[in-house]
Amino acid sequence: MADEVVEGLKSKFGDAIIDIHEKSPDKTYVTVAPPRLPDVAEYLYKDLGARFSIASGMHMAHGFEILYHFALDAKHRFINLRVILDSEKPSIDSCAKRVPATEWIEREMWELLGIEFRGHPDMRHLLLTDDWPEGNYPLRQDWKDWREGGENGSEK
Template sequence: MIRDEFIESIKSEFAENILGSEYLRANRVIVDVNPDFILQIAKYLHQKMRFRFVIASAYHTKAGFEILYHFSDDSNGNIYNIHVVLPQEKPEIQSLAQFLVAADWIEREMHELFGIVFLNHPNPEKLISEGNWAEGVYPYRKDFN
């Protein structure tokens, strides 16, 4: 699927929940989405579009906690990044691990490093922090004061 067709397809399916899009390179697109619809959008990409979930990455900015979900169209090498921004005060989002096993570890890691809560995660056990830092400490959070 070429980039323009992808943008048209996802906009027609999710209309007002697509907040913007940007072409980064010839084979990479970022789509900003309403975080309340991440589960539906990810299911659409994985189940209907047949894209492979690659990984997710998070970072903390003045805007909030930002997550990029990386999906690949392996038929042509295009990468589609789904971008959400979660509020500073209550960074919560539905877990993709509910239907994508590959999201399990990265969501657990993002929770431990940033304190992002992945709602309905099937296995919210600690992954890396046990004995490394105190409960409630999130080492990748920044102080913007």
């Protein structure tokens, strides 16, 4: 039987759906073209009634990867939207105005990974202190602890 969620995404967003990976019956990973991410996220949240669970960001060899995890509780499955962003200057449109639950986790991904979320309504530190040195992102692979005077060290 055709999967109506996956078919719906394909027919609605066409080329913006780069890849679909059915990891298991309850977990589907959908790679999305970054410029369309807020549209796809809003479609899952508003049209399909999915619950935004959380997002996870990672600094990988091939760039920054973010997974936006959506739960379709009644269908007992998770739809995970994957975007891959440029290593040099990771930047993407924020989902926060359209899927409000994403607001805090985008702040966290900004401060820990240095991913820019364009158009975020309230971008400031969530967990780190307000005087954390600018441009110093602890979950990047090349991060050096600024307190030990590495090359990312703060001038303060």
